[in-house]
Amino acid sequence: MQNITIYCFRNDLRLFDNPAFLKASLESDVLLPLFCHPNNHLIVKDTQRVGIHRQAFLRQALNQLKANLKSLNSDLLEVKGNICEHVKKISDEIGATKIIFEKIIAPEELDQEISIRNIGISVETFWQSSMIEPTHLPFDLKNMPDIFTDFRKLTEAKKIIINSPTPPPEKLPPLPDINIDLNSNINFDSSMKYKHSSFPYLENQFYGGEDNALAHLESYLVKKLPHTYKETRNQLYGVNFSTKFSPWLSLGSISARYIAFRIKEFENQYGANESTYWIWFELLWRDYFRFIHFKFGKKLYSQNGLSNNNNLVSHSDENFNKWIKGETGNELIDAGMRELRFTGYLSNRMRQIVASYLIYDLGCDWRKGALWFESQLIDYDVYSNQGNWLYIAGLGTDPRGGRKFNTKKQNLEYDPNNTYKKMWLN
Ligand SMILES: Cc1cc2nc3c(=O)[nH]c(=O)nc-3n(C[C@H](O)[C@H](O)[C@H](O)COP(=O)(O)OP(=O)(O)OC[C@H]3O[C@@H](n4cnc5c(N)ncnc54)[C@H](O)[C@@H]3O)c2cc1C
Incomplete structure (x- = not known):
């Protein structure tokens, strides 16, 4: 019997260092690469859950993935809507025996996984979005330390070696022999035309997609920017003050593991300093926000987060709209x-x-802020977004409570000449 597999890309839109896709390519006789766009509903008037910037960046990433798959005589089928219904229909049509995809342990994505499992098709999932393999950690994830510093110290003490990246597939199995319209791309328009953007994704260099992600990493290293990262990372504007890896990371056009691997090689060649360490430190925060999902799951999405406080979170629609x-x-x-x-x-x-301003000065529900960020950010990442909002709101694992920022103080420290403010207010 032929092994006919569907590989469903999620936030792993790459061929290089994608162990799950490599496995699918090696073990299948016939392989259908698939991407399912979610139904994009309005979150407030005129604004969709996947906003215009992320739609455009995603389109660029999918175009590149499709081109790379085509260069290996394969292709990418894009569908939109209920993933479960699509998988059922497609698997019936092509006689698929298996579906493979990367594991995402946020509530909605887990629900999707459960509903796909209920179709009756064999399902294989792979965890591959963290820098560190969960099995390399010195503790079981269900018992991981709650506090980031404890997590970091134990993790660093183990001196974990990051896995080497896996190669891209050399060739791909044929597509199923049926009539599927592979050209039905879901198209979006973008309206981003701001010259001050710190991530100008309409310029070639910042396009979405795997090739650009890899090129950006190399250019960041060639310019020796890792050596000054810690001094510049808190700045407010410009294309070079921080790494700008996050938009590509969020769609999985590049893996966190490969970035860490290349930073280590950079350190070996040009020397390590506090700044090169700090990139690892920030990527460890990214891992940490992923790993606490294994421990706390859906609790991280409730209005009071991990706190035992049952007070209702206050909210003002008027203030939220101003924000x-x-x-x-x-x-x-x-x-x-x-x-x-x-x-x-x-x-x-x-x-x-x-x-901080939304929560503490405008008295609004932090979850509304998180949803707004989800719709607006091109680098939206469910784990990092949820984790950071909980952290500011003081409802996560941080023992020091919330983080209230004094805007006057921040203004003086980070925008003393009001350059940043003028850029956006004029
Ligand atoms: C309220 C709030 C919401 C956020 N939402 C997101 C989000 O949806 N997606 C997202 O990727 N980041 C989010 N962040 C974290 C952080 O702001 C961005 O990762 C960072 O600004 C991206 O730019 P960069 O790649 O140049 O970061 P750099 O400073 O260069 O950091 C390097 C990498 O480390 C990771 N990283 C850095 N800071 C954090 C952090 N605080 N938490 C988790 N990972 C971090 C990112 O992967 C980043 O690409 C959020 C932060 C806050 C305060």
Whole structure:
């Protein structure tokens, strides 16, 4: 009997260092690469859950994936809507015996997995989005330390060697022999035209997709920017102040493991310093927000997060609408919220400041803020977004409670000449 497999790409839109896809390619007689776009509903008037910037960046990434698959005589089928219904229909049509995809342990994605398992087709999932393999950690994930610093110290003490990247498939099995329209791309328009964008994804260099992700990493290393990362990472604008890996990481156009692997090689060649270490440190935060999902699961999505406090979270729609439009009257906040809406990117510092302002100054529900970020950010990542919002709201694992930022102080420290504010308010 032929082994006919569907490989469903999720946030792993790459061929290089994609062990799950490599396995599918080696073990299948016939292989159908698939990507399912979610139904994109409105979250507030005029704004969809996957906003225009992420749609455009995703389109670029899918175009590149499709081209790379085609160069190996395969292709990518794109569908939109209920993944379970699509998988059922397609597997019946092509006689698929198996579906393989990367594991995502956020609630909606887990529900999808359960419903696909109920179709009756054999399902294989692979965890492959962290820098560190969970099995290499010195503890079981269900018993991992709650606090980041404890997690980091134990992890660092083990001196974990990051897995070497896996090669891309040399060739791919044929596509199923049926009439599927592989050209029904889901198209989007983008309206990003802001010259001040810190991640100008309409310029070649910042396009979505695997080839650009790999090229960006190499260019970051060639410019020796890892040596100054720690000094510049808190700046508010520019294309080089931080690594800008996150948009490609979020769609899996590049793996965190490969970035860490290349940074280690850079250190071996040009020397390690506090800055090169700090890139690892930040990627470890990314892993940490993933791993706490294994321990706390859906609790991380409830209004009170991990706290035992059952008070209702307050919310004002009026204030929330001012915040999303950048019309709160606080210039730093308004500049940040406009940058986010106009470009789909915001520095880490500004993300912290605007999130704190929404929660503590405007008295709004942090989950609404998280949903707004989800729709706007080109680098939206379910684990990092949820984890950081919980952290600012003081409802996550941080023992020090929430993080309230004083906007006047932040303004003086990070935008003393008001250059950033002028960029977005004029
Ligand atoms: C409220 C809030 C929401 C956020 N939502 C997201 C999100 O949806 N997606 C996302 O990728 N990041 C999110 N972050 C984390 C962080 O702001 C971005 O990862 C970072 O700004 C991306 O730019 P960069 O790649 O240049 O980061 P760099 O500073 O160069 O960091 C290198 C990499 O480390 C990781 N990293 C850095 N800071 C964090 C952090 N605080 N938490 C987790 N990982 C981190 C990212 O993968 C990043 O690409 C959020 C932060 C806040 C405060």
